[in-house]
Amino acid sequence: MKKRLIIALSTILALVLLVASVAYADSVSYGWPEEEPNNTVDETRGVWDFTEHGEVQNIFGVVSSADTIDLARVSASTIGGVFTFELYPDPNVDVDMYICDEDGNVIYQAYEQNGVKKITNFYAPKEPWLDYFIKVVYNSGVPSIPYTLKMRLDGFSPSMANDIINKQDLPLDIQKQLE
Ligand SMILES: [Ca+2]
Numbered sequence: 001m002k003k004r005l006i007i008a009l010s011t012i013l014a015l016v017l018l019v020a021s022v023a024y025a026d027s028v029s030y031g032w033p034e035e036e037p038n039n040t041v042d043e044t045r046g047v048w049d050f051t052e053h054g055e056v057q058n059i060f061g062v063v064s065s066a067d068t069i070d071l072a073r074v075s076a077s078t079i080g081g082v083f084t085f086e087l088y089p090d091p092n093v094d095v096d097m098y099i100c101d102e103d104g105n106v107i108y109q110a111y112e113q114n115g116v117k118k119i120t121n122f123y124a125p126k127e128p129w130l131d132y133f134i135k136v137v138y139n140s141g142v143p144s145i146p147y148t149l150k151m152r153l154d155g156f157s158p159s160m161a162n163d164i165i166n167k168q169d170l171p172l173d174i175q176k177q178l179e
């Protein structure tokens with residue numbers, strides 16, 4: 001029974017990967033399954049590093065009553081830019097999404113739009129070794145398909161400054177223009 005469930009889940013995962021690669025075929029886009037263990041900042045090994053503006057990376061993962069936290073380490077430290085994070089959860093599962101700092105402290109909570117959890121206009125400065133963590137937290141429900149965490153990095157221009165949610169992280173000269 002257990003083995004069958006694992007096979008079914010891996011088939012679904014393969015289908016999701018295929019769909020994702022077709023849907024985003026015209027842009028720079030990647031997708032991989034999550035890597036467990038990823039329940040704490042310290043045990044989360046891989047880095048989802050963004051090195052081009054317009055780049056999209058997708059993570060496919062599962063949270064459940066047996067695995068309530070998934071963290072993903074994200075970096076744009078060599079290029080900087082503006083992140084958009086969108087979590088497409090299994091509709092049967094109630095989840096929350098957050099951005100955390102390098103110590104695992106929550107900085108922002110996602111808002112919901114049509115069942116999608118979103119954090120938009122998050123400014124990431126170009127700063128060596130600066131990483132963030134996207135945190136997916138399970139609340140309730142029984143998953144039957146993996147979630148997709150879609151992450152996109154775009155370039156920053158001063159005309160976007162008013163929409164940035166973390167204005168305190170903008171360069172000082174741009175903060176001054178906003179005053
Ligand atoms: Ca997981």
Ligand SMILES: [Ca+2]
Nearest residue numbers: 038039069070
């Ligand atoms: Ca986990």
